[in-house]
Amino acid sequence: MKIIVLMKQVANKDAILRVSGDEKWIDESNISHQTNESDGYALEEALRLKEAKGEGEVVVCTLGAQTAKAVLKDALARGADRAIHIVVDEPNKISPFQIAKTIADAIRDENADLVFTGLQSDDVSYGQTGVILAELLNIPHATIVIDIDRATLNGSLRLKRELESGWYQWFTYQLPALLTIQSGISQIRYASLKGIMAAKKKEIRDVAPSIENTGSAQRIEKVYLPLKTKQTQMLGNGDAKAGAAELVEKLRTEVRVL
Numbered sequence: 001m002k003i004i005v006l007m008k009q010v011a012n013k014d015a016i017l018r019v020s021g022d023e024k025w026i027d028e029s030n031i032s033h034q035t036n037e038s039d040g041y042a043l044e045e046a047l048r049l050k051e052a053k054g055e056g057e058v059v060v061c062t063l064g065a066q067t068a069k070a071v072l073k074d075a076l077a078r079g080a081d082r083a084i085h086i087v088v089d090e091p092n093k094i095s096p097f098q099i100a101k102t103i104a105d106a107i108r109d110e111n112a113d114l115v116f117t118g119l120q121s122d123d124v125s126y127g128q129t130g131v132i133l134a135e136l137l138n139i140p141h142a143t144i145v146i147d148i149d150r151a152t153l154n155g156s157l158r159l160k161r162e163l164e165s166g167w168y169q170w171f172t173y174q175l176p177a178l179l180t181i182q183s184g185i186s187q188i189r190y191a192s193l194k195g196i197m198a199a200k201k202k203e204i205r206d207v208a209p210s211i212e213n214t215g216s217a218q219r220i221e222k223v224y225l226p227l228k229t230k231q232t233q234m235l236g237n238g239d240a241k242a243g244a245a246e247l248v249e250k251l252r253t254e255v256r257v258l
Contacts, residue, residue: 001056001153003046004107006117006130007039007075009068013122023222025092035071038118042181044188045148046116047079052150057081061107063099064091069204076199077191083204088211092124095218098211100132105210108137114157115178119144127180134178141178142171146185 011017015031043060050056060075062068063086072083086106091099107115115137120127127143134141147160152172161169162182173179191199235250236243252258 001050001053001114002059002110002112003049003056003114003116004059004061004110004112005039005043005046005075005080006103006115006133007043007060007062007071008036008118008121009033009062009064009071010036010122017225019223019225023224024220025223033067033070035074036118036121036123038120038122038181038183039071040118040188041183041185042116042118042179043075043078043080044186045179045181046114047189048186049114049148049150049153053153059084059107059110059112061103062086063088063103063209065089072204073199074191076202076204077195078189079195080202082202084207085204086207086209088209092220094211096126096128097132100129100136102209102211103129104133104136106207111176113175115139115176117178117180119180119182130178130180137176137178139176139178140173141180142173143180144182145179146182148179148185 010033011026011028012032012034017031018027019025020027043058046058050058058080059082060072060080061084062071064071066087069085072085076083084106086102088094088102094102115130115133117130117133119130121129131141131143142159142161144162145159146162146168149158149160152158156172156174157177158170158172159179161171163169235246248258
């Protein structure tokens with residue numbers, strides 16, 4: 001059994017973000033980075049599936065600049081077997097489709113039984129890459145996975161998905177399949193000293209991107225910090241009915257949503 005886990009490097013949650021000079025992205029020159037949160041849970045589920053099966057291989061893959069190797073090294077230290085690095089200097093300038101197409105070209109020959117991704121990235125939060133990748137690989141996919149029945153792993157896999165309004169769904173997927181994993185599905189393990197030492201001997205294979213074959217892409221026009229404004233109006237002068245009527249009038253004439 002082979003499981004590929006997609007992982008992304010994002011800005012640290014505690015980092016002070018500043019917009020870059022061209023207003024197209026954040027200035028990443030002096031900020032710390034970390035592994036995208038839900039991708040860490042995706043890796044943990046892959047490792048637990050491998051352990052439950054007693055055999056197999058977990059391959060981690062990232063698309064990003066050379067600094068993104070830190071994400072792969074951390075994953076290898078936690079127990080992944082090898083890594084694939086698609087080297088792209090400015091991944092924020094390419095669309096989710098371009099990212100998915102490039103990853104599909106890089107991992108297609110691996111013939112993985114399962115592909116895991118995080119539900120969405122902590123920076124742009126598109127939540128599209130995994131779904132598009134499944135379509136490009138021509139395999140079924142499940143989103144917002146919150147539980148996996150490891151005992152059912154035998155040509156198929158039973159899992160639990162989160163739906164709207166507090167509803168959930170148990171469903172069985174035939175392999176190969178792609179799953180997008182929700183944060184909090186399990187307890188993430190730390191890298192041990194033994195794992196860190198072993199990671200130094202594990203393979204990280206650099207792959208050239210195939211972005212030129214993906215066609216047109218979306219474009220970020222401007223990145224900016226939201227303006228903080230506070231305007232408070234008291235309506236109705238203490239009369240609830242008068243306040244409601246005044247609110248409706250403002251929604252109709254000022255906000256224009258009615």
